[in-house]
Amino acid sequence: MSGGNFFASRWGIISVGAAIGILGPLLQKFGNPANMGICVACFERDIAGALGLHRADVVQYLRPEIMAFVLGSFIAALVFKEFRPRVGSAPVVRFVLGVFAMIGALVFLGCPWRAILRLAAGDGNAILGVAGLTAGIWIGTLFFKGGYNLGRASKSYVSVGLLMPIIMAGLLILRLVFPQIPGQPKSDILFYSLKGPGAMFAPVALSLIIGLLIGFIAQRSRFCTMGAIRDVILFRQAHLFLGLASLLVVAFIVNIILGQFHPGFEKQPIAHTMGLWNFAGMMLAGLAFALAGGCPGRQLFLAGEGDGDSAIFVLGMIVGAGFSHNFGLASSPAGVGPHGISGVIIGLAVCLFIGLTMRKRAV
Amino acid sequence: MKMAVTLDARGLGCPQPVLMTLGEIKKLQRGEMEVLVDTDTSKENVSRAAVSQGWEVEKILEEGEGYRIRIKKP
Numbered sequence: 001m002s003g004g005n006f007f008a009s010r011w012g013i014i015s016v017g018a019a020i021g022i023l024g025p026l027l028q029k030f031g032n033p034a035n036m037g038i039c040v041a042c043f044e045r046d047i048a049g050a051l052g053l054h055r056a057d058v059v060q061y062l063r064p065e066i067m068a069f070v071l072g073s074f075i076a077a078l079v080f081k082e083f084r085p086r087v088g089s090a091p092v093v094r095f096v097l098g099v100f101a102m103i104g105a106l107v108f109l110g111c112p113w114r115a116i117l118r119l120a121a122g123d124g125n126a127i128l129g130v131a132g133l134t135a136g137i138w139i140g141t142l143f144f145k146g147g148y149n150l151g152r153a154s155k156s157y158v159s160v161g162l163l164m165p166i167i168m169a170g171l172l173i174l175r176l177v178f179p180q181i182p183g184q185p186k187s188d189i190l191f192y193s194l195k196g197p198g199a200m201f202a203p204v205a206l207s208l209i210i211g212l213l214i215g216f217i218a219q220r221s222r223f224c225t226m227g228a229i230r231d232v233i234l235f236r237q238a239h240l241f242l243g244l245a246s247l248l249v250v251a252f253i254v255n256i257i258l259g260q261f262h263p264g265f266e267k268q269p270i271a272h273t274m275g276l277w278n279f280a281g282m283m284l285a286g287l288a289f290a291l292a293g294g295c296p297g298r299q300l301f302l303a304g305e306g307d308g309d310s311a312i313f314v315l316g317m318i319v320g321a322g323f324s325h326n327f328g329l330a331s332s333p334a335g336v337g338p339h340g341i342s343g344v345i346i347g348l349a350v351c352l353f354i355g356l357t358m359r360k361r362a363v
Numbered sequence: 364m365k366m367a368v369t370l371d372a373r374g375l376g377c378p379q380p381v382l383m384t385l386g387e388i389k390k391l392q393r394g395e396m397e398v399l400v401d402t403d404t405s406k407e408n409v410s411r412a413a414v415s416q417g418w419e420v421e422k423i424l425e426e427g428e429g430y431r432i433r434i435k436k437p
Contacts, residue, residue, distance in 0.1 A: 005407070082403050235381060
């Protein structure tokens with residue numbers, strides 16, 4: 001029942017997962033950090049760093065992939081007449097969920113996209129991350145069964161839908177106007193990393209083209225890493241899951257071909273081995289994504305098609321990255337940050353509060 | 364003809380439209396109903412969910428800013 005939209009068919013979602021499975025590892029090959037060809041949470045964190053919202057000097061880069069995701073989705077929505085400006089479904093809750101989704105993801109060191117890419121590159125720690133993600137989404141489905149609902153959005157002004165694409169276009173212009181000056185940590189107003197993952201990036205044009213392509217096909221297919229797992233648990237429907245599985249399998253094959261597959265737990269790139277907190281961090285992120293109705297990628301694509309509530313979730317994630325690094329919540333390869341555990345516990349408490357109190361039997 | 368059951372899922376994000384549809388399908392077992400949605404994503408998801416339960420998508424009408432999906436199981 002795709003209504004003429006190939007990407008909404010079974011083979012459509014499988015081909016989108018496969019395309020991401022090829023392009024993610026390729027971006028790594030061309031310069032993005034290890035097992036981080038694409039990571040929505042990490043890249044938004046790097047953007048927060050580039051803008052000076054946090055000052056962790058190893059993770060500062062205005063990642064063009066994020067802007068391209070939104071703009072690619074925006075273009076697809078315009079072309080297929082799906083651009084629908086809307087907002088007003090509990091925006092402040094979405095902001096808070098975005099903040100804690102980021103805090104949880106940075107305790108694990110990756111969003112669901114990177115969790116799958118890490119797994120596909122042999123990082124055993126990602127098994128616990130994916131397990132935690134599933135556990136968090138499962139808790140979210142219990143709330144849905146109990147009547148949890150963020151309420152309706154309303155149609156709104158065209159400018160409401162345009163703001164996020166405009167913000168992203170503005171950031172992209174900043175990236176192009178103020179490129180990195182070799183050896184300098186700052187280029188006018190933008191911060192750059194001289195070492196660490198923030199110093200590793202693919203050529204801008206390549207990041208942009210791949211990002212636009214993924215944004216376009218993800219908008220058409222409604223690709224969502226959280227929805228993939230949620231729909232299996234909640235409805236026993238495997239449609240979106242086929243996309244996620246295809247991403248994992250294809251990324252695994254591409255990593256082997258490119259020599260990027262290194263199985264093990266120890267010394268995995270930009271990862272730590274504290275299993276419990278890999279699990280718990282992702283559990284928090286999974287719960288927050290479930291309560292907000294989409295994985296961090298999906299939130300970008302929705303923001304591109306005019307969803308103001310998803311735009312607020314994205315802004316929440318970027319602000320959350322600021323808190324994560326300023327408050328010592330984010331992990332490093334050495335392990336969890338000094339206050340990471342507190343961050344996860346507080347985040348879970350906030351999500352439970354939201355899930356338990358926002359119920360409406362009949363809307 | 365006016366439908367006995369019309370679900371209004373407009374303005375609701377994932378997974379609400381599908382949850383509402385599946386809940387009603389479970390209640391009715393068979394018959395006819397209409398679901399109002401306002402995004403293409405919801406249109407696809409509701410149709411897919413109905414088909415997965417052995418229901419048939421009879422008609423999808425464009426209505427206002429969204430769609431009226433008529434599903435049935437005789």
